[in-house]
Amino acid sequence: MSRTVITLGPRQLGLEEPMYFRVQTEGDRVCGLEVLAGQVHRGMEHLTLKRNFYQNITLLERLCSLCSNSHPSTFCTALEELAGMVIPPRAEYLRAVADEIKRIASHLFNCAVVAHIVGEHTLFRRVMELREIVQQSKETIYGNRMDLAANCIGGVRYDPDAGAIDYLKNQLERLKSPLEELYRVFEDAAVLRAATEGVGVLTREQANEFGVVGPVARAAGIDYDVRKKSPYGAYDRLSFQVAIEGAGDVRARALVRLAEARQAVSLIEQCLDQLPNGPVALASFPEVPAGEVIAKSEAPRGELIYYLKTDGTDLPVRLKWRVPSYPNWAALGEMLKGEPVSRIPLIVNSIDPCISCTDR
Amino acid sequence: MHTCKVPPAPKLRLYRINTGSCNGCDVELAATEALTRFGLERLGLSFTADPTQADLVLITGPLTVRSKGKVLAEYAQVPDPKITVLIGVCPISGGAFRDSYAVLGPLDEFLAADVNIPGCPPRPEAIVAGIAEAARLWRGGEGPQLAPAGFPAPANLRGRMSYRAEACVGCRMCQHVCAGGAIRFEEQEAGVSFTLWHNSCLFCGMCSHYCPTGALTPTGEWNLAHPQAQKYQMVEQGVVPRISCSCCGVPMLPVVPELMRKGYRALTRETAQLQTLCSECRQVRSIGGLQRCTK
Ligand code: SF4
Numbered sequence: 071m072s073r074t075v076i077t078l079g080p081r082q083l084g085l086e087e088p089m090y091f092r093v094q095t096e097g098d099r100v101c102g103l104e105v106l107a108g109q110v111h112r113g114m115e116h117l118t119l120k121r122n123f124y125q126n127i128t129l130l131e132r133l134c135s136l137c138s139n140s141h142p143s144t145f146c147t148a149l150e151e152l153a154g155m156v157i158p159p160r161a162e163y164l165r166a167v168a169d170e171i172k173r174i175a176s177h178l179f180n181c182a183v184v185a186h187i188v189g190e191h192t193l194f195r196r197v198m199e200l201r202e203i204v205q206q207s208k209e210t211i212y213g214n215r216m217d218l219a220a221n222c223i224g225g226v227r228y229d230p231d232a233g234a235i236d237y238l239k240n241q242l243e244r245l246k247s248p249l250e251e252l253y254r255v256f257e258d259a260a261v262l263r264a265a266t267e268g269v270g271v272l273t274r275e276q277a278n279e280f281g282v283v284g285p286v287a288r289a290a291g292i293d294y295d296v297r298k299k300s301p302y303g304a305y306d307r308l309s310f311q312v313a314i315e316g317a318g319d320v321r322a323r324a325l326v327r328l329a330e331a332r333q334a335v336s337l338i339e340q341c342l343d344q345l346p347n348g349p350v351a352l353a354s355f356p357e358v359p360a361g362e363v364i365a366k367s368e369a370p371r372g373e374l375i376y377y378l379k380t381d382g383t384d385l386p387v388r389l390k391w392r393v394p395s396y397p398n399w400a401a402l403g404e405m406l407k408g409e410p411v412s413r414i415p416l417i418v419n420s421i422d423p424c425i426s427c428t429d430r
Numbered sequence: 431m432h433t434c435k436v437p438p439a440p441k442l443r444l445y446r447i448n449t450g451s452c453n454g455c456d457v458e459l460a461a462t463e464a465l466t467r468f469g470l471e472r473l474g475l476s477f478t479a480d481p482t483q484a485d486l487v488l489i490t491g492p493l494t495v496r497s498k499g500k501v502l503a504e505y506a507q508v509p510d511p512k513i514t515v516l517i518g519v520c521p522i523s524g525g526a527f528r529d530s531y532a533v534l535g536p537l538d539e540f541l542a543a544d545v546n547i548p549g550c551p552p553r554p555e556a557i558v559a560g561i562a563e564a565a566r567l568w569r570g571g572e573g574p575q576l577a578p579a580g581f582p583a584p585a586n587l588r589g590r591m592s593y594r595a596e597a598c599v600g601c602r603m604c605q606h607v608c609a610g611g612a613i614r615f616e617e618q619e620a621g622v623s624f625t626l627w628h629n630s631c632l633f634c635g636m637c638s639h640y641c642p643t644g645a646l647t648p649t650g651e652w653n654l655a656h657p658q659a660q661k662y663q664m665v666e667q668g669v670v671p672r673i674s675c676s677c678c679g680v681p682m683l684p685v686v687p688e689l690m691r692k693g694y695r696a697l698t699r700e701t702a703q704l705q706t707l708c709s710e711c712r713q714v715r716s717i718g719g720l721q722r723c724t725k
């Protein structure tokens with residue numbers, strides 16, 4: 071059979087961000103993959119060293135807009151750890167609220183993209199409409215639909231009053247049955263099932279081998295979620311079950327995300343119900359001493375690790391990330407092997423890749 | 431086929447280019463495209479995946495060194511005349527990513543921009559307003575006016591930042607915390623001048639959060655789309671005038687009531703007097719006061 075090499079760009083891949091693939095094919099099947107990254111390289115490591123801690127909170131929120139809250143919240147956690155700060159309990163809960171609301175929006179966006187790629191345009195619009203409830207809520211509570219600016223060193227920058235809490239609870243209520251319905255559609259609808267079941271499989275063994283994280287790992291049966299394994303912030307006081315599937319295919323990944331979106335609704339509700347009174351941030355903060363620290367969290371795409379080194383000034387000496395998309399990209403080659411070329415966009419989007427995190 | 435009253439004008443096609451964004455503007459653009467409520471269709475606009483078919487080009491992201499070749503080649507494929515819209519502060523000024531070795535922006539150094547839509551990211555309503563402006567330009571200033579669509583802006587929207595020189599003490603904390611490099615202070619004879627450039631502002635509200643006197647506040651104003659000619663007029667400005675110390679005459683910045691209220695809990699005739707004293711005279715006055723008390 072003839073071997074050819076084709077190059078695919080963002081448009082053929084169905085991506086919002088510029089990423090290029092060099093794909094080796096045999097007939098109409100994929101037999102090899104090379105990811106040509108770097109288009110979105112903005113020199114983030116270099117930039118973070120030129121910005122002080124305050125500026126970095128805003129800059130890091132722009133490392134990737136879909137996981138945008140996970141970055142500043144994990145960065146602030148790292149700084150607080152170094153400075154020995156204990157943030158007020160109310161702030162811990164409010165950080166979780168911000169993280170979970172972003173998780174719902176992120177997962178729904180991916181779910182919409184998957185629907186679009188399999189040709190379910192009505193479903194695509196429906197999911198985007200549903201997502202608007204979340205977008206609208208973020209804009210109302212935080213003041214922007216994508217970048218929440220919720221975090222500061224020592225706590226959070228927002229303090230919802232009773233009215234805001236009621237509003238948010240109401241919005242969550244509006245999400246519940248459509249989210250359940252959506253889960254059922256991805257689980258059972260014949261067209262979706264046919265398009266996603268058994269497609270782009272990553273076995274549990276392969277998942278382990280590649281060290282994939284987040285919904286990609288959990289869809290392959292790996293029980294790993296930072297919120298459970300090493301709870302941070304308020305998560306040790308919140309009850310939820312790690313969403314697990316076993317098939318490791320496109321369908322399983324979608325189902326994990328939809329289960330997590332539903333769970334996130336419940337997590338926010340728990341936060342709002344348990345929300346302690348008191349300040350949302352420390353009134354002042356001690357100097358951040360010289361030191362090294364690692365902080366991690368469960369971003370929408372999986373485990374996010376921050377490494378921070380300081381020297382006693384308010385500029386970092388080193389800031390480094392292990393972003394969830396990174397190991398997931400590597401495993402893509404396995405998922406695509408033997409699949410028809412026409413399925414590439416679907417399988418690529420099933421890992422919900424983030425290029426701005428990967429390239430940064 | 432559904433019929434629609436407006437517009438008689440021919441459909442315009444939009445083509446998107448991402449030059450290396452954080453994807454915030456792109457995800458919002460995707461929502462703007464997908465949802466009829468934002469009203470792009472009603473303006474007679476639709477998206478195309480073929481640059482040679484496009485009339486309007488929408489650009490997001492700061493131009494990265496790596497993406498430059500592809501971006502400019504793609505841009506060149508869009509036939510002239512075309513209208514170019516820069517979405518988000520990234521392509522307009524470099525935004526959060528300015529002065530990185532890997533970023534080349536602003537885009538107008540490489541191509542002719544027509545309309546800028548500041549924001550980080552701008553809300554879909556703002557994106558539509560900017561695109562509507564671009565469509566009007568394309569049609570020679572004619573075309574349907576923008577009908578308000580989408581969601582009404584919530585009360586605590588982080589829109590255009592507003593500055594009150596009367597409340598500013600010139601401490602420059604805002605400049606220190608600003609990741610966008612949007613704030614500049616300049617020492618002038620008359621006083622300290624403050625400039626905030628909305629085309630570099632990330633609308634993060636850090637400046638207002640850390641401002642000790644409330645001189646900076648976010649407004650709900652979100653429609654900041656403007657023609658390229660106005661790019662450098664999109665500023666917030668003010669001068670904190672220097673006064674002479676009412677005791678020794680040395681030039682100084684007045685102590686604003688907001689700060690006096692913080693320091694002294696309430697404003698009285700005495701605190702009003704202290705406001706016009708330089709720090710040294712204030713010290714003397716306070717010590718003098720103390721001596722009076724212990725006499
Ligand atoms: S303007 Fe802001 S939201 Fe838009 S791409 Fe740039 S950093 Fe992201």
Ligand code: SF4
Pocket residue numbers: 591604607608609610611612613626630631632633634635636637638
């Ligand atoms: S809101 Fe304030 S701190 Fe944030 S970028 Fe704009 S001027 Fe700078």
